[in-house]
Amino acid sequence: MEELFLVLISSALVNNIVVGHIVGTDPALVSMQRHNVSRDISCTMLILLPITTVIASASAQFILIPLQLQHLQIFVFVMLIIMITYALRTWSNPACKHGSKIVLPLAGINSTVLGTLLLNQLQQHHLFFSFVFGLGTAIGFALMLALLTAIHTRLEMADVPTPFRGPSITLITLALISMAFLGFSGLVK
Numbered sequence: 001m002e003e004l005f006l007v008l009i010s011s012a013l014v015n016n017i018v019v020g021h022i023v024g025t026d027p028a029l030v031s032m033q034r035h036n037v038s039r040d041i042s043c044t045m046l047i048l049l050p051i052t053t054v055i056a057s058a059s060a061q062f063i064l065i066p067l068q069l070q071h072l073q074i075f076v077f078v079m080l081i082i083m084i085t086y087a088l089r090t091w092s093n094p095a096c097k098h099g100s101k102i103v104l105p106l107a108g109i110n111s112t113v114l115g116t117l118l119l120n121q122l123q124q125h126h127l128f129f130s131f132v133f134g135l136g137t138a139i140g141f142a143l144m145l146a147l148l149t150a151i152h153t154r155l156e157m158a159d160v161p162t163p164f165r166g167p168s169i170t171l172i173t174l175a176l177i178s179m180a181f182l183g184f185s186g187l188v189k
Contacts, residue, residue, distance in 0.1 A: 004132050007125070011136030014185055015119075018144040019178035023115030038149045042142035044088075049116055049141075052084050053134030054127055056117045061127075077117045112141060147177065 017023055056077050064070055116137045120130050151173055160169050 012140035
């Protein structure tokens with residue numbers, strides 16, 4: 001039980017997909033400008049990442065590795081992401097019903113999902129640990145997206161010098177947040 005908690009905390013805070021690995025930075029920066037888009041993409045990631053992580057881990061453990069087809073791993077993962085995204089789009093979560101028809105196709109081509117699957121394969125988690133890793137990554141992504149959205153709202157009203165307006169101050173802010181998240185690095189070994 002302690003190991004599951006450590007995997008959850010590690011994937012959410014210590015090895016955050018947005019600031020620890022640059023994989024989730026682009027989707028976070030794009031969707032932070034509107035509250036409803038960031039809420040919808042966070043909700044979508046909370047559903048999509050654990051499901052895809054478990055299915056991709058199972059396909060790698062039970063199909064790709066026994067048949068020695070590891071070189072097809074990225075192709076298989078991309079196809080799995082597209083199929084799961086299409087299945088979720090037809091099912092559509094009631095909590096995120098407003099934007100799920102728009103956000104799910106964007107989440108399917110999102111680098112965060114593929115990056116999470118590849119990081120999970122590097123760490124060689126079993127199925128349940130893969131689910132916890134995917135859930136922790138989604139929680140960390142949602143946390144960073146909420147934090148960046150709140151900061152972006154405050155920066156719109158702040159008196160920022162002209163050369164730093166726009167993407168410059170956003171990237172500086174993201175750099176400061178990533179340095180703050182380095183404080184979590186000693187939390188889990």
